[in-house]
Structures are given as C-alpha cells and as structure tokens.
Amino acid sequence: MIESEKMMNNWLRHRKITEQLVDIPMKDEDLTFKPWEGAMTLGELFLHIVYWNDTFVSLVKNKEFMPPNIPVCTNVDELRSIVKKVTRITKEKYRLITDLDISSSLQMGNFAGSGGTFLTIMYDHEIHHKGQLFVYLRLLGKEKLPFFRDYK
Template sequence: MHTSSLQQNILAELDHELANTRKMLERVPFEQADFKPHPKSMSLWQLATHVVNLLAFKTLFVQANSRDFLDPNAPKPGPTPTSKEELLSRFDEYSTILIEALHSSNDEKLTNHFQLHRGDQILMDRPKGAALRIMGLNHSIHHRGQLSVYLRLLDIPVPGFYGPSADEAGGF
C-alpha cells in the first residue's frame, strides 16, 4: 500500500491551485484596475496583487517559525505591479520560490508550529502544514473566488477550476 506524505499532498494541491489561479490572473484587465463592486471592497488590482503576494506569505510558513506584523524588519511584498505582465511575472516567481521551499522541506518540518502574531497578541499558532493550508491555500482560494465575481460583474469570461464554468462548454 502506498501512502502519500503531507509534503506530497500539499505539493499536489498547490500544483492544481496555482494553475487555476494563474488562469484567473491572466483574465484580470489592468485597464479596469480601479473597479470595485462595493465601496468596502478592494479594487480589482489590489485584490489581484493580494492573491499574488499571498504566495510569499505561504513561503514564510514553510521557511520561518513565526511572523510578527509589528516587526518593521519583517519581509514585505514588493511594490504594486504596474502591468498585467509584471503581475504574472511576480506570480510565477513567487510560485517557483514556494514550490522550491516545499521541496526543501519534509513532513517533520511541516509538523513544526508556525506562530503569527501582532506583538504579544497571538493570531495563529498551528503546525506549518495546517497554516499553509488554512491561511495559505484556503485564503488564496477565497480571494480567487472574489476575483471571479469581479470578472463576472465586468462581463469577462470566468475560467472553470473544478470543471467547466458557465462561460465554457458544458458549464452550468
């Protein structure tokens, strides 16, 4: 009987979700970067950039043991991309770094805890693998879902992720 490791499972899930996320980002129209479906919403470009920058956060879960939001020396994402090409280039770069970090890790390291805090306030304390799935993958999938609504409202065909979308043959 063959058993998959935690690391292998995360890599397989990540491979699938990264491909879907890139399909979505390829459709984001830079010329409508300021679009907001509601005053409380992020702009289209802020949301797309956040989806990309979350990849660096996922890498942090794998490579570090903690992150303090109040630490002025903590790693920060680069400046906001100024074109779709720049956004996709950052996505590809951050994806590669994350995959390499996961390949350099192992199941034992992924069961070590990662702590997210703001000064003395602990926001999250979970095994790295769980942090990666909950605050990394699930968080990204949530925001990708928001992006799909933005695209729908802009009348841009939404790609299918787990089967065809309503914009593709056989979709519903």
C-alpha cells in the same frame, strides 16, 4: 509521497487556475476595479493572494513570520509577470518543506499552530480569494473562465 508533497500538489491545482485567471484578456484599467468602496482592487487581490501565500510557506519553512512587501502594479503585463514569478518562488520554497516542518509548532501574531495548520490556512486563503477573483472578473464582463473540475 510525503505529506508536504501531497499538500503542495493540492495547492498547485488551485494556483494553476489563479494563473489562468491572470491570463484572461484584461485592460490595464481593469486592475483598478473594485466592486465596493474599501475592497481590494482586482490587481491588489491577485498580488495579495500570491504574496501572502508565499509568506505562509516561508513561515512554515523558516519558522519566522515576515509580512510581505507587496508592490504596486499598474499594468496587466507586470501583474502577470509578478504572479508567475512569485508562484515559481513559492513552489521552490514549498518543495523544501519536510514533514518535520509540517509538524513543527509556529506562531504568527496571536495565532499558534503547526506548520500543517498554516499550510491549510494558506490553501483556504487561495480558495477564498480565488472565488472573489471569479466574481470580479464576471462583473468586468469576462465570460470564459477556467473551472476547477478541469484539473487533476
């Protein structure tokens, strides 16, 4: 297995849980929940994760940084659809990444690193914000949440 495939599979283990989190029973008004002023709402947080991770994969493959155009989402069905659609798109792009892409030098703003560095940042980004999703959902009273240990 090539390195890019290993990296993608590691990321997908986390994304599967993110997708399960978006499938937890929620009301449309839950999407506007935020635990403090200035925080992202629950809906914004889901969209932030999937669109920015797609941006990182696109950067590594295309060698060009384009910030995401994140839509506004007002209902749970739309959010679920978007999360799953962007996940499919990101996975398709990720499958095209080669080990040469991973070793290539890239620039995003003032930060320079290899493609592998940016994919690691993407992976860490998903984990960080997924932890926030767990907290948001717990604060909304959701008790049955998926656990990472349940996935191979």
